[in-house]
Amino acid sequence: MLLWLIPGFALPTLSGWLLLSLLEGRTPVLYRNERFVLGFLFGLTLTMFLSFLTHIIGLIGFTFAGFAAVQLALVLSLGGLFLWKRDRSPLPSVARSAKEGPLPDWARVAAWVLGSWVTLKLLAGAIILTATPIYQDDVFSNWNMRGKLFFETERLTLTMPLGNDAFTNEGVSSYPPTVPMVKTWLATLAGTWSDSLVNAPHLLWYLTLLALVFFALRRHTTKSDALLGTYLLASLPLPLIHGITPYADVFLAAHLFAAVSLLFTAFTREEPRERQTFFRLGAVASALLIFTKNETLLLHLPILLLILGGGIVWLRRNGKLSNTDVIATLLWYGGTTALVALPWIAFKIAHDLPFGNAKAITGLSIAWQPDVAWAIWYNTFFEGNWNLFPPLLIGLLALRFRRAFAPPFLVLTAFLLLVYAAQLPLYFLTGLSIEATNQTGYARGLVHLMPIAVLLVTLLLRDTLTQCLAMQPSSDTNLRSASPN
Amino acid sequence: MFLLHALFVGLAILLPTTVAAKETTIWSFEGEVIPGRWEVVRLTSTVRSPEGLRIETAREGHLTRPSELAHGIDAVSVTFRDVSRPTEAIFLWHIQGTQEGHLVQLPFLIEPQRDPQTIHLNVGYYSQWDEGADRIGLAFSSGAHVTLQRVELSRWNIPEKILEAWKSFWMFDEFRPYTINFVWGPLLATNPIARQYLFAKLPPQGMSVNWVFYAVLTLTGGALVLLWFLRGQGAVLRKRYVAVFLSVFASLWLTYDLRMGLEFLGYFANDYRTYISQQPGSQRAFRERGTFYDFVDAALPHVTDRERYIFMTTHRWPFLGAIRYLTYPALPTDQTKVLEGIDTWVIFDRPDIALNEKQQLVMDGVILSPPGRKVLDFAPDSFLFRSD
Numbered sequence: 052m053l054l055w056l057i058p059g060f061a062l063p064t065l066s067g068w069l070l071l072s073l074l075e076g077r078t079p080v081l082y083r084n085e086r087f088v089l090g091f092l093f094g095l096t097l098t099m100f101l102s103f104l105t106h107i108i109g110l111i112g113f114t115f116a117g118f119a120a121v122q123l124a125l126v127l128s129l130g131g132l133f134l135w136k137r138d139r140s141p142l143p144s145v146a147r148s149a150k151e152g153p154l155p156d157w158a159r160v161a162a163w164v165l166g167s168w169v170t171l172k173l174l175a176g177a178i179i180l181t182a183t184p185i186y187q188d189d190v191f192s193n194w195n196m197r198g199k200l201f202f203e204t205e206r207l208t209l210t211m212p213l214g215n216d217a218f219t220n221e222g223v224s225s226y227p228p229t230v231p232m233v234k235t236w237l238a239t240l241a242g243t244w245s246d247s248l249v250n251a252p253h254l255l256w257y258l259t260l261l262a263l264v265f266f267a268l269r270r271h272t273t274k275s276d277a278l279l280g281t282y283l284l285a286s287l288p289l290p291l292i293h294g295i296t297p298y299a300d301v302f303l304a305a306h307l308f309a310a311v312s313l314l315f316t317a318f319t320r321e322e323p324r325e326r327q328t329f330f331r332l333g334a335v336a337s338a339l340l341i342f343t344k345n346e347t348l349l350l351h352l353p354i355l356l357l358i359l360g361g362g363i364v365w366l367r368r369n370g371k372l373s374n375t376d377v378i379a380t381l382l383w384y385g386g387t388t389a390l391v392a393l394p395w396i397a398f399k400i401a402h403d404l405p406f407g408n409a410k411a412i413t414g415l416s417i418a419w420q421p422d423v424a425w426a427i428w429y430n431t432f433f434e435g436n437w438n439l440f441p442p443l444l445i446g447l448l449a450l451r452f453r454r455a456f457a458p459p460f461l462v463l464t465a466f467l468l469l470v471y472a473a474q475l476p477l478y479f480l481t482g483l484s485i486e487a488t489n490q491t492g493y494a495r496g497l498v499h500l501m502p503i504a505v506l507l508v509t510l511l512l513r514d515t516l517t518q519c520l521a522m523q524p525s526s527d528t529n530l531r532s533a534s535p536n
Numbered sequence: 537m538f539l540l541h542a543l544f545v546g547l548a549i550l551l552p553t554t555v556a557a558k559e560t561t562i563w564s565f566e567g568e569v570i571p572g573r574w575e576v577v578r579l580t581s582t583v584r585s586p587e588g589l590r591i592e593t594a595r596e597g598h599l600t601r602p603s604e605l606a607h608g609i610d611a612v613s614v615t616f617r618d619v620s621r622p623t624e625a626i627f628l629w630h631i632q633g634t635q636e637g638h639l640v641q642l643p644f645l646i647e648p649q650r651d652p653q654t655i656h657l658n659v660g661y662y663s664q665w666d667e668g669a670d671r672i673g674l675a676f677s678s679g680a681h682v683t684l685q686r687v688e689l690s691r692w693n694i695p696e697k698i699l700e701a702w703k704s705f706w707m708f709d710e711f712r713p714y715t716i717n718f719v720w721g722p723l724l725a726t727n728p729i730a731r732q733y734l735f736a737k738l739p740p741q742g743m744s745v746n747w748v749f750y751a752v753l754t755l756t757g758g759a760l761v762l763l764w765f766l767r768g769q770g771a772v773l774r775k776r777y778v779a780v781f782l783s784v785f786a787s788l789w790l791t792y793d794l795r796m797g798l799e800f801l802g803y804f805a806n807d808y809r810t811y812i813s814q815q816p817g818s819q820r821a822f823r824e825r826g827t828f829y830d831f832v833d834a835a836l837p838h839v840t841d842r843e844r845y846i847f848m849t850t851h852r853w854p855f856l857g858a859i860r861y862l863t864y865p866a867l868p869t870d871q872t873k874v875l876e877g878i879d880t881w882v883i884f885d886r887p888d889i890a891l892n893e894k895q896q897l898v899m900d901g902v903i904l905s906p907p908g909r910k911v912l913d914f915a916p917d918s919f920l921f922r923s924d
Contacts (some may be wrong), residue, residue, distance in 0.1 A: 172797055176802035180709075182812050184822060184829040187716045188854060191861035203865050213859040214847075215870045286793040288719050290802065296716055433744035435721020435799075438792045439785070442750065490718045519778045 052095060052248045053181065053189045056255075060091060062122040063329040067094020068130035073136065074331045076325045078225035080316075092259050092305055095252075099232045101340075103207070104394055112205045113232070114245055115239040131184065151273055153194040158275050159274075166278075169285045176295030177254050180245040190297045193223040199236030199244055209402055225404035227342045227395065230299045250297045257294030260305040264502050271319065272513050276432045280509030287434035290498050300498045303343040306500040307351055309338035311466055314355065315506075318362050318459040323376065330380045333359075338387035339347055341395060348392065351499075354469045358462055361383060365458055376442035391460055415477075436494050437501070444504055454514055455507070463507040467500055558696060559607040563687040565589040572601045579676065587617060587716040588685035593676055600628060600639070602671025605689065610660040611729040613688040614674065617652040622682040627657055630671035631664070637675070640664045652685060661741040668756035690727070697726040705745055708799040709735045709808060711823060715856070721745070727765050736860060748787050756784045819915065828884060831914050832862045836881055838911050839866045839921050845880040846871050848889065855884065871904055879923045881905060887917040897921055 056075065071081060074297035102111065111117030154162065185191050200208045209224040222436045234249035241248055265283050284290065293301045315331035315334055337355055338349045348441030363380060365373040372380075399406065431441050448455045448464065456462045476495055478487040486492030563571035565588040576582055578597030591599075603609075612627060623646040628639040629901045642653055642662065659665045672689075676682070692700070704725040711713075723742030725731040734742050760777040766771060773867040807823070814820040817834065819827045839845045840863065847868035849855045859868050859882070869878065881897060881904075883889050897905040908923035 167723070168793075168797060171616070172800055175801050178812065179804055179807055183807050184860065185861065186711075186823065187713065188857065189716075191854075192856050195658045196864070198862065199864055201870065212860060212864070214856045214868045214869050216844075216867075216873065276712075282603060286789070286797075288796040288800065292715055292719070398629075429744075430718060432750075433721075433795055435748045435792075436718040439753075439789055440750060443785070490714070493718075494718050518779075520775060 052241060052245050054235055054250055055248055055377075058094065058238050058442065059237045060255075062119075062126050062250075063092065063094040063098040064091040066122065066125045066129055067091060069126070069133050070094065070097065071332065073133055074309045074335060075127065076136070077329045080215045082266055082323055085262070088262045088266070089309060091169055092256070092263075092309065092362060093335065093339055095172075096229055096265045096306065096342055098125060099236075100339070100342050100391060101125060102232060102236075102459070103228060106207055107394075107398060111200045112238070113207065113235050114205050118239060119187070145286050154275055159357055160277075162278050164353065164492050165246060165282050168277075169282065171463050172285075172291065173254070173258070173294075174387075176291065180250050180254055180295040185246055185297070187296055189297065190222075193226065194230050194297055194299060195246070195249060197223065197228065197231035197232060199251055201228070201231055201235040202238045202244055209404070210294055218401070221405065224405070225399065226299075228347055229342050230302055253297050253301065254295060256302045256305050257290075259488070260294075260301060260308060260502055263305060263308055263312070263348075264505060267308070267316070267506055268509055270316060271510060276509055276513050279512075280505050282504055283440070283509065284505045285441060287437055287501060289494055290501055293495075296452075298495075299344055303340075303347065304499045304502055306340045307347070307499055308345050308506075310340050310351075310355060311463065311503050312506055314359060315459060315462040316360070316364070318462055321371075323373075326371075327376060327379065331383050333379075334383035334387045337384060339393040341388070341391045344405060346499075346507065349394075350473055352388070352392075354466060356388075356474065357469070358465055361465075363463060379522065384427070408418070415481040415483065417480050418480070420479055422487075423478050423487045424458050425483050426490065427475075427493060428511070430487075430494055431497075440504070441500070442509070449509055451511045451514055456513060459509065460510065463503055463510075467504055469502060472518055556760055557693055559691045559693075560607055561607070561689045563601075564690075566752060567687060570605070574599050574601045575673075582851050585683070588615075588683040590618075590683050591676060592681050593678060596675065598626070598628060598639075598673050598675035598784055599851050600630075600671050603629075603669055603689075609669070609689045610667075610692055610727045611656075611690050612657045612659050613654050613690070613729070614657070615652050615654045615685040615688075616646055616649075616682045617685055618650055618681075618683040619646050619648050619653070621646075621648050621679065621835070622646070623680045625680070625681055625682075626675040627659070627677055628671075628673040629659075629666065629669035631666040632668055632670050639671070640666075640862050641675070646682060656729040656733065657723075658706045658727070660727070661730060669759050690729075692727045695718065696916045700728060700731055704731045704734055705795065706798075707731065708802045709740075709804040715803075719748055719796070719799070722792070724748070732734045738796040749792070752788065753785060756781055809817070825854070825858075825914065826885070827918065828858070829862075831918050834912055834914055835920050836863060838922070839863050839880055839882065842866050842878075842880050844869050844873065844878050845882050846873060847882045847884075848886055849884040850886065874923075875903060880922040881923075883921065884918045889917075 068086055069090075070093060071086050071090050075086075076082065097120060099117075102113075102118055105111045105121055106113065106117070111120060128344070128399055151161075185195055190196075196211070197208075200211065207228060209220050212218055213223070232360060233252055237248050237252070238244045261284060265277050265281040267400040268280045277401075290301065290304070293304075304344065313329050313333035317326050321328060337352060340355075341352060359380075363372060363377055367377055388417055398404075430436065434478055436470055445487050474493075477483045483492070549621075565571065565584070566586065568584075570584060572595045573779045576597070576599045578593075578595055578599070579591060579599060579884065580593040581591070582599065583592075585784050596848055606821050614627070620640070625644055627642040627644065630636075630639050642657060644657065646655065647653060666869055672687075674684070674687075687858065701724040705722050705761045706725075707725075709720055720735070722745040723734055723740055724745055725734050730741055734740050760781055766779060808847075811820045811822045817830060820830050821827060822829050843865075844867050845863075846860055847856065849872060856868060868882070871881075883897075886899075888924070889897060889904070891910070892903070895907040895909060897908075905921065906923045908921055912920035914920070
């Protein structure tokens with residue numbers, strides 16, 4: 052049954068690969084494997100978004116023919132464009148890392164031991180994910196349920212059966228339908244609903260996230276640092292559990308990481324064409340982010356765009372960005388974001404779907420919520436969710452304060468702190484406090500941010516070691532030259 | 537030389553406490569002698585017997601005595617027998633220096649059971665606990681019929697506590713509904729009773745090991761900063777200090793990862809042993825949901841040709857949502873819809889529902905359905921019924 056994943060993801064991945072190649076144009080910035088991995092992530096989401104659009108205007112149903120038609124059309128369009136471009140300019144090659152010698156023996160041994168350990172856990176997790184029944188509430192109440200609903204009705208059904216003859220249009224129907232649609236597509240392909248099959252993509256999204264963190268780090272630092280950062284993320288218990296559970300938080304985290312890390316990289320590039328390429332990639336990542344979960348539209352995207360705006364002003368003042376570049380960047384972000392956000396927002400308004408994380412944020416009464424501070428304190432620092440990551444992050448932010456709060460690291464630091472801070476009033480002052488006190492939502496918000504935090508921590512750690520131990524500096528000359536101290 | 541010195545110092549510190557191992561005081565009510573001076577308040581009847589103190593009371597009451605112990609108390613074990621009904625009881629203690637008669641209460645439940653049953657109370661976990669409590673007792677709710685056999689008050693020494701803490705560090709939680717939101721992580725319990733019930737009761741009664749790890753990091757960092765000021769600030773020393781701190785941090789991280797990774801593999805091992813490796817349809821138990829999923833698998837062929845079916849079980853969550861998903865597009869509804877012509881009843885884990893001689897479903901003497909037949913007899917309390 053799991054073999055259906057191969058044909059299921061072939062065309063979307065090819066679409067994503069073609070899209071990335073076109074976005075890179077004559078300035079390839081992605082690694083060969085990174086383009087494949089990112090192509091898988093973006094291609095699937097883009098395919099589902101286009102399927103959503105063509106469905107709501109009545110062109111297709113959620114059938115095999117409907118999904119396949121969209122995927123074929125997308126591949127043919129992007130492929131045609133790619134071939135046309137290729138005839139006019141050389142094939143896009145791939146970015147290459149700075150040359151570095153082989154890993155020292157101790158690092159090779161450590162990489163093998165820790166890599167085997169992580170692989171063992173992933174294998175166990177893969178079996179749990181695909182060979183045990185659905186278990187968690189949001190699986191049978193939201194993600195899988197909606198996928199099955201679409202599969203059975205062959206349409207984007209918003210009316211959810213609750214059981215006992217009760218139905219609702221509110222709640223989880225307000226979430227973007229991407230993850231359920233992926234499940235629907237796989238089921239239509241296989242011809243039947245199989246929990247093993249429709250759950251499997253979640254592990255692939257987790258692996259995608261690990262790979263993206265590796266590639267993002269590899270761009271800025273050594274291979275051993277990139278492996279270290281990837282291990283740090285893989286050793287965080289709660290994200291791992293999300294990696295083997297059919298929830299959408301890792302799916303969101305992968306898109307969020309792509310959007311933020313590509314934006315961050317854009318600010319580290321000295322070469323204008325490279326910078327603009329990263330801006331284009333970041334713009335598409337930010338746009339697709341909207342179609343993952345509700346909180347992206349209200350929380351992540353506004354802060355991302357705020358940082359983008361601040362960064363553009365900073366680059367312009369430093370003479371690194373021409374007026375043309377500024378306009379191009381704003382058009383890319385504005386255009387791609389609008390292309391996804393406007394239809395989705397219009398659809399939500401048309402169907403009276405709430406904004407907010409399944410619960411409407413309008414109408415929340417304001418009152419101080421006791422016990423939240425303790426719940427957050429304990430969850431962050433004294434449970435097993437994050438290993439020793441929170442003190443590591445805070446310690447490095449304090450130790451390398453001037454680096455962490457200056458460009459380009461400021462992109463990561465500001466994003467993390469602003470997103471974190473923006474959630475706190477909801478917990479401290481509204482009825483959403485139960486998400487913190489009952490521990491049902493707070494940590495999931497951190498799961499979204501953890502990959503970005505790992506990127507920041509690994510780079511700051513390298514920076515600290517370089518400073519304190521006078522070790523070999525980062526392989527990324529752009530990162531060094533763009534930093535003031 | 538340094539190691540030898542450290543070994544001697546360590547032995548000198550640990551030896552006296554090792555000699556004085558676990559201390560236990562037992563107040564046994566079996567036999568002729570009542571242990572100590574007990575003050576009985578409002579209990580209807582307390583009768584001495586060879587099996588213990590027989591307590592029967594029509595109203596809430598308690599019995600207490602001065603503790604008069606030569607040692608502190610970490611845990612209390614109370615043994616009862618001949619318990620005829622579920623009984624609410626309370627462990628009581630008086631904090632030294634507080635108002636006379638003001639007793640702190642720790643409630644617990646005694647299950648109905650003829651044979652002896654021991655209830656362990658990890659009193660040391662509670663911040664209100666006073667190791668030197670000068671009065672101790674037990675309270676019983678009205679209607680209690682129990683025989684109190686013995687009260688055991690125990691204290692463990694430092695090495696024993698350290699050993700228990702080490703063992704509890706390697707105790708793992710199971711995969712539960714809350715695991716998607718948080719994991720407790722490694723916890724420290726300092727006596728066998730606390731360790732035994734570490735993840736059995738929620739929230740777990742243990743101290744987060746993060747406290748210890750943070751203390752180690754703080755002490756290491758503090759010592760290195762001190763050395764930095766005392767022994768100079770050269771580049772070589774700086775490298776050494778940073779290397780030491782990072783090594784300590786890395787060791788703690790790897791230990792933590794090993795601990796949590798083993799817990800994760802434990803989830804898999806448990807699922808594999810109890811579910812994956814078992815034959816489908818063999819009534820496999822899956823986590824705390826028991827045979828629910830095998831039951832639904834067996835029921836599926838009988839409900840997929842129906843738009844709706846009546847579903848009855850013990851708890852609405854998670855079973856209603858889960859079966860709705862698993863059988864969709866067939867949807868579960870409640871028994872009030874029987875009048876709408878629904879003929880299929882899915883009964884899970886309901887020993888109180890059975891068929892009477894007229895082949896009708898009956899619950900507590902109330903007829904639920906028209907006559908029919910069982911189309912799936914999964915277990916005595918779990919079956920599928922179809923009315924004629």
